[in-house]
Amino acid sequence: MKKILPVLLTLTMIFAFAACGEADEPVGDAHPGVPEDEVTTPASDDATPPQEGNADLDETDEFPSDEGWQTESDGVVDEPTPDPIPEPEPIPEPEPVPVYVTPFTDTDKTMYITGTTANVRAEYNTDSDIRGTLSHRDSVRVTGISTDAGIEFYRVEFNGGTAYIHSSLLSDNTAARTGDSR
Numbered sequence: 001m002k003k004i005l006p007v008l009l010t011l012t013m014i015f016a017f018a019a020c021g022e023a024d025e026p027v028g029d030a031h032p033g034v035p036e037d038e039v040t041t042p043a044s045d046d047a048t049p050p051q052e053g054n055a056d057l058d059e060t061d062e063f064p065s066d067e068g069w070q071t072e073s074d075g076v077v078d079e080p081t082p083d084p085i086p087e088p089e090p091i092p093e094p095e096p097v098p099v100y101v102t103p104f105t106d107t108d109k110t111m112y113i114t115g116t117t118a119n120v121r122a123e124y125n126t127d128s129d130i131r132g133t134l135s136h137r138d139s140v141r142v143t144g145i146s147t148d149a150g151i152e153f154y155r156v157e158f159n160g161g162t163a164y165i166h167s168s169l170l171s172d173n174t175a176a177r178t179g180d181s182r
């Protein structure tokens with residue numbers, strides 16, 4: 001009796017497998033009754049799941065697992081988490097720019113060179129570059145008079161720009177004569 005039981009079990013399994021498919025189909029065919037050249041399979045796991053109402057698909061078509069796919073019934077969109085945006089570095093406040101007050105009062109008058117020659121300077125000090133010279137009795141248009149103690153210069157127009165002449169070398173009249181250039 002012990003020998004008959006394994007034989008019966010083996011025969012039962014053979015008949016069960018034979019009853020599952022047709023005799024002319026290969027074992028393991030996923031689409032029985034459909035010619036092999038008409039069977040389509042997804043190209044990869046990234047395949048798009050079927051949309052509702054698609055007439056080309058029916059309920060028997062096989063697709064990869066819906067895991068990770070969003071459906072209309074989910075109501076939740078699976079989106080990648082964006083990289084955190086770094087905090088911007090604070091912009092330093094600019095240092096206040098000192099307000100420079102020109103130590104000159106605006107004026108508009110003609111004055112005359114009283115020395116033999118007068119140096120016309122780039123800035124209102126005797127160490128600045130000399131832009132040119134003027135001779136005794138030459139006239140110059142004065143655009144500013146020094147208002148700061150210790151600054152003894154006139155602001156003048158010279159060769160289309162602004163220049164400075166020491167106040168001891170200019171006078172309101174042509175007859176005055178003083179020392180040499182500064």
